[in-house]
Structure formats: structure tokens, C-alpha cells
Amino acid sequence: MTTAAADVLATLRGRLVVSCQAYPGEPMRSPEIMAAVAAAVVEGGAAAVRVQGVEDVRATVARVGVPVVGLWKDGDAGVYITPTLRHARAVAEAGAHVVAIDATRRPRPDGSTVADTVHMLHEEHGVLVMADCDDLASAVAAAEAGADIVGTTLAGYTQARPRTEGPDLELLREVVAAVGNVPVVAEGRIHTHEHARAALAAGAHAVCVGTAITHPTSLTRWFVDAMAGGA
Numbered sequence: 001m002t003t004a005a006a007d008v009l010a011t012l013r014g015r016l017v018v019s020c021q022a023y024p025g026e027p028m029r030s031p032e033i034m035a036a037v038a039a040a041v042v043e044g045g046a047a048a049v050r051v052q053g054v055e056d057v058r059a060t061v062a063r064v065g066v067p068v069v070g071l072w073k074d075g076d077a078g079v080y081i082t083p084t085l086r087h088a089r090a091v092a093e094a095g096a097h098v099v100a101i102d103a104t105r106r107p108r109p110d111g112s113t114v115a116d117t118v119h120m121l122h123e124e125h126g127v128l129v130m131a132d133c134d135d136l137a138s139a140v141a142a143a144e145a146g147a148d149i150v151g152t153t154l155a156g157y158t159q160a161r162p163r164t165e166g167p168d169l170e171l172l173r174e175v176v177a178a179v180g181n182v183p184v185v186a187e188g189r190i191h192t193h194e195h196a197r198a199a200l201a202a203g204a205h206a207v208c209v210g211t212a213i214t215h216p217t218s219l220t221r222w223f224v225d226a227m228a229g230g231a
């Protein structure tokens with residue numbers, strides 16, 4: 001690992017990563033807007049940002065001075081987070097410091113493996129790789145494949161684990177215990193300050209929050225629903 005890569009991991013320790021994503025067809029779905037959201041969360045203390053789409057990565061890297069975790073979501077079913085070597089290359093070429101990839105054990109559309117992708121990203125681009133996992137076995141396999149960061153991103157979004165109400169802290173604990181010194185990022189349904197603190201207490205190297213910070217439609221709906229329920 002290069003010094004720059006080690007610095008990125010050190011920067012993240014105990015800190016907040018904010019995922020800045022708008023979904024296809026949504027009002028905020030534009031690289032410039034997402035880069036502005038990223039700049040705003042950095043002003044609030046985000047140690048890094050996670051950004052979807054090649055153009056969003058490019059615009060965000062140009063705008064913020066913190067590490068950018070880039071991914072390319074292609075579709076929303078099956079393996080869709082940076083699913084092939086082509087997608088991974090494009091995200092790295094757009095300037096991401098860390099490339100996040102689907103690291104579940106499902107077959108990838110181009111027949112590549114997680115290990116192939118990690119190897120290519122390290123050798124050709126010198127970037128870090130975040131493995132978006134869905135269970136313990138995928139996390140252990142990703143660590144063995146050389147991933148620099150293991151994330152619980154996909155827990156509850158595949159058949160492997162039930163979707164917990166908040167973060168899947170049980171899985172987080174198991175992964176932290178199993179992957180040794182590979183940093184584990186807690187990600188997925190971290191909606192409150194308590195969730196974030198619990199994730200750190202469970203051994204997360206860093207905590208990644210998306211919806212609860214950067215998705216105003218969901219935030220608004222949470223209030224609307226709570227008011228309708230008389231909460």
C-alpha cells in the first residue's frame with residue numbers, strides 16, 4: 001500500500017463518511033448538485049464522501065479536498081454497484097481515491113471476481129478498494145482478496161441477511177472480529193446519532209451515512225409519516 005493510501009485509511013479512523021447520492025429521475029440528480037452537497041457535508045466535518053456515477057465522482061473530486069469513495073451503480077437489482085472491471089476502471093479514471101465495488105459472492109456480470117477487480121485497481125490505478133459486502137462470508141472473502149476496506153453496505157439488500165430496522169450491528173461485530181486489521185466501514189440504515197455511536201462501539205473504523213444526511217425526500221417523508229401517526 002502506498003503512503004497516500006495508508007493516509008486515506010488513517011484519515012477515516014473514527015470518523016464520518018457521508019454518502020451523497022440522488023437516484024435516477026430525482027430532482028437533485030445532477031453531478032454539480034451532488035458535488036455541492038458533498039462540499040456542504042465536508043464543511044460539517046465529513047472525513048470523506050461517497051459518490052455515485054462517473055460524472056459525480058469527477059465533479060466531486062474537483063470540488064472537495066477530502067477522499068472520495070466512488071462507485072457506479074448500474075441498475076438496481078442483482079450486482080449493480082460497480083459490477084464489472086469496466087465500471088471499476090471508469091470510476092478510478094474519474095479520480096476516486098477509493099473505488100467501492102459489489103463484493104457479495106454473487107457472480108459478476110462480466111465473469112470477473114472480486115480478487116480480479118482488487119488486483120486491477122491496485123496495479124493499474126493505485127487506488128484503494130472498498131468491498132461492499134452482504135454477510136460474514138463475503139466480508140472474509142473480500143479481505144482475503146485484498147480489499148482495503150470492508151463495508152457492510154449490502155447487508156439486508158440481498159438474500160444473505162434480513163433487513164434490520166437500523167444498522168446490522170450483529171454482522172458488523174462478526175465482521176470486525178473476523179477480518180483482522182482490515183478496516184471495516186459500517187454502512188446501511190445508520191439513521192441516528194445513536195446508530196453511529198453504536199457502530200463505532202462495535203468496532204467500525206468509520207461510519208458511512210447517506211439517506212439520513214443527504215436525501216431530503218426520505219427525511220421529509222419520515223417527518224410526514226411521524227406526524228400522520230401522531231408521533
Ligand SMILES: CC(=O)N[C@H](C=O)[C@@H](O)[C@H](O)[C@H](O)COP(=O)(O)O
Nearest residue numbers: 019153157188189190209210211212
Ligand atoms: C444498498 C445500496 O444500494 N446502498 C447504496 C450504496 O452506495 C446507497 O443507496 C446507500 O444510500 C448508502 O449505502 C448509504 O446507506 P444509507 O442511505 O442507508 O445511510
